Amino acid sequence: MQATIERAALLKSVGHVQSVVERRNTIPILSNVLIEARDGGLRLMATDLDLQINETAAAEVATPGATTVPAHTLHDIVRKLPEGSQVEISASDGKMQVNAGRARFNLQTLPRDDFPQIAEGELPTRFALPGATLRQIIDKTRFAISTEETRYYLNGIFLHVADDGGPGSPSPVLKAAATDGHRLARVTVPRPEGAEGMPDVIVPRKCVAELRKLLDEADGDVEVSLSATKIRFDLGSAVLTSKLIDGTFPDYNRVIPTANDKLLRLDPKSFMQGVDRVATIASERTRAVKMALEHDKVTLSVTSPENGTAAEEVPGDYSAAGFEIGFNARYLLDILHQIEGDTVEVHLADPAAPTLLRESGKSAALYVLMPMRV
């Protein structure tokens, strides 16, 4: 194998693939990236056996061939090579040489034939989503993904389609939902052509994180293909293939309140800043912030046995009966960070009932937050 590639192009591709590679591996070859030189380009591939990334980068290929080298080491090397340099890569006798400028590296390799590959199988459902839509889906839901391994079926974003988006919204939709049992986030977008009849799937957290990084650099449409067990995101030069979480996502619609009769309207920015300020003294463990609702006014407060107290008044539109309710400040901030407009609606019932937050009745995203006892 022998090829020459621009350092910047190589850095971008190696940067993408190395982030899939786990830092600690019991199977040595999973620490490696597969590099294949063929028809005018380099193909790079890495996997953790659940998630696989394929990258292609333009290169001058003198002799086609393939080998595998440690991904994190290669990434560190390429990062430190002189900017603008041409990188020569060649492999022979169980070693891979990387030469750029006056620097010479000779890396240990493992045989390419030992490199595992996820068998995609048939991916019968295919549709295209604009990169911006996919970014929105991920940003507005991923913070609610559970990290509790025992509830593995909550460790991802749930994607499913429906023929309508509920009362008053007759056209077909694609919905994305995530929850950790304390909060729930859901985004609804028009169902893309080709997604009809697709199976319900749960996309794992790591795949979501890698996809989101790739979306920073991709503007066009993303081709999504999936079966009940695998999903593939084709972004052009990068293709991400992941196993899906084998589990049943709970019927989350049951926890979305429909009859919360107390409506509070606030400026999301001053609300967020107020919560952030009073939460400064909240105890690390509970992070509870209390909201006392009165006519057109909310008083945020935190009482910490160790630290003291904090309070801040936030103006708002509120005309229902006054009461007090508590929330985890971090959960509240996570949601408020995703509110883009100049109003946030908080639909409340009582201090123990799930509370609904959204920009308006027309917004794509809605959030449900379980109160805390304060």
Added chain:
Amino acid sequence: MEQAVNDSVGGPPLRKIIHVDMDAFYASVEQRDRPELRGVPLAVGGGGPRGVVAAASYEARKFGVRSAMAGAAARRRCPELVFVSPRFEAYRAVSAQIRAIFESCTPHVEPLSLDEAYLDVTDAAPAHGGATAIAKAIRARIREDTGLTASAGVSYNKFLAKLASDHHKPDGLCVITPAKGPAFVASIPVSRFHGVGPVTAAKMKRLGIETGADLLARSLPWLECHFGSSAPYYFDLARAVCHRPVRAHRERKSLGAEDTFGEDYRTEADLLPQLHRIAGIVWERAAPRGVRGRTVTLKIKYADFTLNTRARTLPAPVRDQDELFAVGAALLRAELPPPRGIRLLGLTLSKLGDDAELAEPIAPELPLL
């Protein structure tokens, strides 16, 4: 006189604590019930290749056989050692008898195990002719009611009472008065102190501390430098000071089970079924008592007897046996492949409460399931 000394320094009223400990308990029960075992070096516990000695008779102890020793090691020290299987129903019956004797003296009884308890007789002592008289009466009644011997220690705190009961074992009584406490502590090896295990004892030895007197000679800052947050505890022990109360209703802090396997295992395929079985045992013990816990601890003992523990605390109590197993399995998988074969696995549930206490967590969940 003791009272006067104490009052003069303005401390809390002097306590009277008794520690009672049955002599070679399991082994003695076996020798009582089976005359042919009397006078014979006896070990209660598994005599198989992987068994562990649960208790050794005094005849066996002469050969250096100790409880918690591997059966094979015990046999090496004493080739004629006789092994019998434990009969826990018999031990529990005796335990109930001695508990009744303790409770006839004072309600302040803190059982440590089936055969060992602390009694706080500060209130009861004046009416019974003093703490020493109570200890004598308890030993006599234990012999009368059970046909077994117990050793007792009498002193003014738990630390000294326990050291005292051990001092004239077996069938002994030892009283340590406040005047004698510090000198007694100075004379004994630190390895016998409550809270100084083999690892700490070895570390102290490296630092030149072998007896209570050696420990007394060290300053608190010096101890803090070497023992961190445990330093004040050791500092107090060296001065025969111990404020731990006798707690009549000790709350259970954890509940668990463990098992030593017939052979060493290395693979998930071999280990997970074992873990599943152990999770079942733990849950069977926890469920009927309404005990629920948030922390799951996995214990791994390797072929070379090194120990590894891994724990995870959940946001809410473990719901069922499947979740207990799932958490245990996740902890175990992170340790695979193991550096050596695994001979023992254990699972423990802690951060306990009962259903009522944990029913309403501070952070309630969405009614998803």
